[in-house]
Amino acid sequence: MIRRMSHATIFVNNQNEALEFYRDKLGFRVHTDAMVGEDFRWLTMCTEDDPDFELILMEPKPGMLMDDATSQQLRAIMNKGVLGAGVFNTDDCRGTYEELKAKGVQFVSEPAERPYGVEAVFKDNSGNWFSLTQPTEGN
Protein backbone atom coordinates (compact mmCIF):
# COMPACT_ATOMS: atom_id res chain seq x y z
CA MET A 1 0.00 0.00 0.00
CA ILE A 2 1.36 3.40 -0.94
CA ARG A 3 1.08 5.66 2.09
CA ARG A 4 2.33 9.10 1.18
CA MET A 5 4.65 11.11 -1.01
CA SER A 6 7.98 12.08 0.48
CA HIS A 7 9.84 13.68 -2.46
CA ALA A 8 8.86 15.42 -5.68
CA THR A 9 11.08 16.96 -8.32
CA ILE A 10 10.70 20.51 -9.54
CA PHE A 11 12.93 21.47 -12.43
CA VAL A 12 14.44 24.92 -12.05
CA ASN A 13 16.63 27.18 -14.18
CA ASN A 14 19.29 27.65 -11.58
CA GLN A 15 19.59 25.99 -8.20
CA ASN A 16 21.12 28.99 -6.43
CA GLU A 17 18.41 31.33 -7.63
CA ALA A 18 15.70 28.80 -6.87
CA LEU A 19 17.08 28.28 -3.35
CA GLU A 20 16.94 32.02 -2.68
CA PHE A 21 13.41 32.27 -4.06
CA TYR A 22 12.01 29.34 -2.11
CA ARG A 23 13.77 30.41 1.07
CA ASP A 24 13.47 34.19 1.02
CA LYS A 25 10.15 34.59 -0.72
CA LEU A 26 8.18 31.43 -0.03
CA GLY A 27 9.64 30.81 3.44
CA PHE A 28 10.87 27.27 2.83
CA ARG A 29 13.99 25.93 4.41
CA VAL A 30 16.81 23.88 2.99
CA HIS A 31 16.37 20.24 3.92
CA THR A 32 19.50 18.85 2.21
CA ASP A 33 22.12 20.56 0.10
CA ALA A 34 24.99 18.34 -0.93
CA MET A 35 27.31 17.82 -3.88
CA VAL A 36 26.92 14.16 -4.66
CA GLY A 37 28.84 14.03 -7.93
CA GLU A 38 31.23 16.31 -9.73
CA ASP A 39 28.28 18.11 -11.24
CA PHE A 40 25.30 16.82 -9.27
CA ARG A 41 23.89 18.93 -6.48
CA TRP A 42 21.17 17.34 -4.39
CA LEU A 43 19.11 20.26 -3.19
CA THR A 44 15.85 19.67 -1.38
CA MET A 45 13.65 22.11 0.48
CA CYS A 46 10.64 21.77 2.74
CA THR A 47 8.10 23.87 4.55
CA GLU A 48 8.54 24.47 8.27
CA ASP A 49 5.42 22.42 9.01
CA ASP A 50 6.26 19.41 6.89
CA PRO A 51 9.94 18.46 6.88
CA ASP A 52 8.96 14.98 5.71
CA PHE A 53 7.97 16.23 2.30
CA GLU A 54 11.00 17.33 0.28
CA LEU A 55 10.86 19.32 -2.91
CA ILE A 56 13.84 18.38 -5.02
CA LEU A 57 15.05 21.42 -6.93
CA MET A 58 16.82 20.04 -9.96
CA GLU A 59 18.42 21.71 -12.95
CA PRO A 60 17.85 20.03 -16.30
CA LYS A 61 21.41 19.25 -17.35
CA PRO A 62 22.78 17.22 -20.19
CA GLY A 63 25.05 14.30 -19.42
CA MET A 64 23.30 12.36 -16.70
CA LEU A 65 19.59 11.67 -16.94
CA MET A 66 19.11 13.70 -20.10
CA ASP A 67 20.86 14.25 -23.35
CA ASP A 68 21.53 17.75 -24.57
CA ALA A 69 18.37 17.99 -26.66
CA THR A 70 16.12 16.80 -23.83
CA SER A 71 17.52 19.24 -21.30
CA GLN A 72 17.10 22.12 -23.75
CA GLN A 73 13.55 21.10 -24.55
CA LEU A 74 12.72 20.87 -20.87
CA ARG A 75 14.20 24.31 -20.20
CA ALA A 76 12.22 25.75 -23.08
CA ILE A 77 8.94 24.28 -21.83
CA MET A 78 9.73 25.43 -18.30
CA ASN A 79 10.41 28.97 -19.44
CA LYS A 80 7.08 29.07 -21.23
CA GLY A 81 5.48 28.76 -17.82
CA VAL A 82 3.24 25.86 -18.75
CA LEU A 83 4.38 23.40 -16.11
CA GLY A 84 2.07 23.26 -13.13
CA ALA A 85 3.92 21.81 -10.24
CA GLY A 86 1.47 21.34 -7.40
CA VAL A 87 -0.74 22.71 -4.70
CA PHE A 88 0.44 24.29 -1.47
CA ASN A 89 -1.92 24.64 1.45
CA THR A 90 -2.29 27.65 3.68
CA ASP A 91 -4.55 28.69 6.56
CA ASP A 92 -4.99 32.13 5.08
CA CYS A 93 -4.84 32.46 1.33
CA ARG A 94 -5.51 36.20 1.16
CA GLY A 95 -3.01 37.03 3.89
CA THR A 96 -0.31 34.85 2.33
CA TYR A 97 -1.10 36.29 -1.08
CA GLU A 98 -0.45 39.82 0.24
CA GLU A 99 2.69 38.71 2.02
CA LEU A 100 4.16 36.94 -1.00
CA LYS A 101 3.11 39.65 -3.41
CA ALA A 102 4.88 42.23 -1.27
CA LYS A 103 8.02 40.12 -1.58
CA GLY A 104 7.74 40.20 -5.33
CA VAL A 105 6.20 36.82 -6.06
CA GLN A 106 4.35 36.87 -9.35
CA PHE A 107 0.70 35.81 -9.19
CA VAL A 108 -1.17 34.41 -12.15
CA SER A 109 -4.51 34.72 -10.41
CA GLU A 110 -5.65 36.51 -7.28
CA PRO A 111 -7.37 34.75 -4.39
CA ALA A 112 -10.81 33.59 -5.41
CA GLU A 113 -13.55 31.47 -3.90
CA ARG A 114 -13.63 27.95 -5.23
CA PRO A 115 -15.90 25.04 -4.31
CA TYR A 116 -13.03 23.63 -2.24
CA GLY A 117 -11.74 26.81 -0.65
CA VAL A 118 -9.89 30.01 -1.47
CA GLU A 119 -7.25 29.71 -4.14
CA ALA A 120 -4.62 31.89 -5.78
CA VAL A 121 -2.00 30.84 -8.32
CA PHE A 122 1.61 31.99 -8.33
CA LYS A 123 4.79 31.21 -10.22
CA ASP A 124 8.25 30.49 -8.97
CA ASN A 125 11.25 32.20 -10.57
CA SER A 126 11.66 29.37 -13.08
CA GLY A 127 8.14 29.65 -14.45
CA ASN A 128 6.58 26.71 -12.56
CA TRP A 129 3.13 27.58 -11.32
CA PHE A 130 1.58 26.49 -8.04
CA SER A 131 -1.81 26.75 -6.49
CA LEU A 132 -1.97 28.36 -3.08
CA THR A 133 -5.09 26.97 -1.50
CA GLN A 134 -6.86 27.57 1.76
CA PRO A 135 -9.13 24.54 1.90
CA THR A 136 -12.65 24.93 3.17
CA GLU A 137 -12.99 23.04 6.42
CA GLY A 138 -13.86 19.44 5.76
CA ASN A 139 -12.11 19.48 2.42
Added chain:
Amino acid sequence: MVRRIEDLETLERLDRARDFIDHCYDHPLSLDQISEKACFSRYHFLRLFRQAFNKTPHQYLIERRIEKAKELLGGDELRVTDVCYEVGFQSLGSFSTLFHRYVGHAPITYREKVKQREQAKRQVPGCFLVMYKLESA
Protein backbone atom coordinates in the same frame (compact mmCIF):
# COMPACT_ATOMS: atom_id res chain seq x y z
CA MET B 1 47.26 19.99 -39.65
CA VAL B 2 48.25 16.71 -38.09
CA ARG B 3 48.28 13.87 -40.54
CA ARG B 4 46.55 10.71 -39.41
CA ILE B 5 48.56 7.54 -39.39
CA GLU B 6 46.91 5.08 -41.71
CA ASP B 7 49.51 2.37 -41.91
CA LEU B 8 48.06 -0.56 -39.97
CA GLU B 9 51.35 -2.05 -39.04
CA THR B 10 52.55 1.20 -37.53
CA LEU B 11 49.33 1.55 -35.57
CA GLU B 12 49.64 -1.97 -34.24
CA ARG B 13 53.16 -1.28 -33.07
CA LEU B 14 52.06 1.93 -31.38
CA ASP B 15 49.19 0.08 -29.71
CA ARG B 16 51.67 -2.44 -28.42
CA ALA B 17 53.68 0.33 -26.81
CA ARG B 18 50.54 1.87 -25.34
CA ASP B 19 49.44 -1.48 -23.92
CA PHE B 20 52.87 -1.81 -22.38
CA ILE B 21 52.33 1.53 -20.57
CA ASP B 22 48.85 0.39 -19.50
CA HIS B 23 50.31 -2.71 -17.88
CA CYS B 24 53.56 -1.39 -16.48
CA TYR B 25 52.68 2.21 -15.53
CA ASP B 26 53.61 1.49 -11.92
CA HIS B 27 57.25 0.88 -12.87
CA PRO B 28 59.76 3.55 -13.76
CA LEU B 29 59.49 3.55 -17.55
CA SER B 30 61.93 5.25 -19.89
CA LEU B 31 61.24 6.33 -23.44
CA ASP B 32 63.81 3.77 -24.58
CA GLN B 33 61.90 0.95 -22.90
CA ILE B 34 58.59 2.06 -24.35
CA SER B 35 59.84 2.69 -27.88
CA GLU B 36 61.56 -0.68 -27.85
CA LYS B 37 58.13 -2.35 -27.58
CA ALA B 38 57.15 -0.73 -30.84
CA CYS B 39 60.50 -1.41 -32.50
CA PHE B 40 61.04 2.21 -33.45
CA SER B 41 63.92 4.50 -32.66
CA ARG B 42 62.98 6.75 -29.73
CA TYR B 43 62.59 9.98 -31.67
CA HIS B 44 60.68 8.41 -34.50
CA PHE B 45 58.48 6.68 -31.95
CA LEU B 46 57.87 9.87 -30.01
CA ARG B 47 56.74 11.66 -33.14
CA LEU B 48 54.47 8.81 -34.30
CA PHE B 49 52.95 8.28 -30.86
CA ARG B 50 52.05 11.93 -30.57
CA GLN B 51 50.59 11.89 -34.04
CA ALA B 52 48.45 8.85 -33.28
CA PHE B 53 47.26 9.63 -29.76
CA ASN B 54 47.56 13.41 -29.50
CA LYS B 55 49.89 13.21 -26.53
CA THR B 56 53.41 12.12 -25.79
CA PRO B 57 54.08 8.68 -24.27
CA HIS B 58 55.15 10.48 -21.11
CA GLN B 59 51.85 12.38 -20.90
CA TYR B 60 49.98 9.15 -21.51
CA LEU B 61 51.94 7.45 -18.73
CA ILE B 62 51.25 10.29 -16.27
CA GLU B 63 47.54 10.23 -17.09
CA ARG B 64 47.40 6.51 -16.53
CA ARG B 65 49.11 6.90 -13.14
CA ILE B 66 46.84 9.77 -12.10
CA GLU B 67 43.79 7.78 -13.09
CA LYS B 68 44.91 4.86 -10.95
CA ALA B 69 45.81 7.22 -8.09
CA LYS B 70 42.29 8.65 -8.17
CA GLU B 71 40.90 5.16 -7.90
CA LEU B 72 43.12 4.32 -4.92
CA LEU B 73 42.47 7.65 -3.18
CA GLY B 74 38.75 6.88 -3.45
CA GLY B 75 39.29 3.98 -1.06
CA ASP B 76 40.98 4.35 2.29
CA GLU B 77 43.37 1.42 2.46
CA LEU B 78 46.45 3.37 1.39
CA ARG B 79 48.00 6.57 2.67
CA VAL B 80 48.68 9.29 0.10
CA THR B 81 52.39 8.47 0.18
CA ASP B 82 51.67 4.82 -0.48
CA VAL B 83 49.37 5.73 -3.37
CA CYS B 84 52.15 7.84 -4.85
CA TYR B 85 54.64 4.95 -4.98
CA GLU B 86 51.98 2.37 -5.78
CA VAL B 87 51.15 4.06 -9.08
CA GLY B 88 54.78 4.51 -10.06
CA PHE B 89 55.79 8.01 -9.01
CA GLN B 90 59.23 8.34 -7.50
CA SER B 91 58.63 11.39 -5.35
CA LEU B 92 55.71 12.70 -3.37
CA GLY B 93 56.45 16.23 -4.54
CA SER B 94 56.08 15.53 -8.22
CA PHE B 95 53.04 13.31 -7.58
CA SER B 96 51.29 16.11 -5.70
CA THR B 97 52.16 18.73 -8.29
CA LEU B 98 51.06 16.60 -11.23
CA PHE B 99 47.93 15.40 -9.47
CA HIS B 100 46.94 18.97 -8.76
CA ARG B 101 47.59 19.96 -12.36
CA TYR B 102 45.50 17.16 -13.82
CA VAL B 103 42.70 16.90 -11.27
CA GLY B 104 42.50 20.42 -9.88
CA HIS B 105 43.02 19.44 -6.22
CA ALA B 106 45.82 18.11 -4.05
CA PRO B 107 45.56 14.33 -3.49
CA ILE B 108 44.46 14.71 0.12
CA THR B 109 41.78 17.25 -0.85
CA TYR B 110 40.59 14.93 -3.59
CA ARG B 111 40.29 12.11 -1.08
CA GLU B 112 38.26 14.31 1.28
CA LYS B 113 35.97 15.38 -1.52
CA VAL B 114 35.31 11.81 -2.55
CA LYS B 115 34.55 10.93 1.06
CA GLN B 116 32.16 13.88 1.41
CA ARG B 117 30.40 12.84 -1.77
CA GLU B 118 30.05 9.29 -0.56
CA GLN B 119 28.50 10.54 2.66
CA ALA B 120 26.24 12.91 0.76
CA LYS B 121 25.09 10.06 -1.45
CA ARG B 122 23.58 8.31 1.54
CA GLN B 123 21.03 11.10 1.83
CA VAL B 124 19.81 10.64 -1.71
CA PRO B 125 17.22 8.01 -2.63
CA GLY B 126 19.01 5.31 -4.62
CA CYS B 127 16.68 5.56 -7.60
CA PHE B 128 17.91 9.11 -8.25
CA LEU B 129 21.54 7.98 -8.14
CA VAL B 130 20.73 5.34 -10.70
CA MET B 131 18.58 7.55 -12.95
CA TYR B 132 21.22 10.27 -12.89
CA LYS B 133 23.95 7.73 -13.57
CA LEU B 134 25.84 8.31 -10.35
CA GLU B 135 25.55 4.62 -9.58
CA SER B 136 24.81 1.59 -11.67
CA ALA B 137 21.56 -0.26 -11.13
